[in-house]
Amino acid sequence: MAHQEHQNLINKLSSCLAACEHCADACLSEDNIDAMVECIRIDRDCAEVCALAIKFVSRDSDYASAILDRCADLCSACAEECGKHDHDHCQECAKACRECADACRNY
Helix, strand or coil: CHHHHCHHHHHHHHHHHHHHHHHHHHHCCCCCHHHHHHHHHHHHHHHHHHHHHHHHHHCCCCCHHHHHHHHHHHHHHHHHHHHCCCCHHHHHHHHHHHHHHHHHHCC
């Protein structure tokens, strides 16, 4: 079964999704929310594409690799944006995104 065969990738996608959701929510509580707008937007986009990728990989879709290519691109962009901020939640998100991007590229 594809979902068992690719469990490590699914785990990375799931971890990234959770980190992005947490980061976006935590950014909303920061003092200078205006500085966090782009971070929040890309966190939300990254979480959505990770959720989509989990579905495509789990069902062994013929289009999984195309989704994972876009997911890797978005995870890398999210890691770059979150990496600009010193908040722990942003740094943790950046790490999860980098790991997810690598896992997507190694599919």
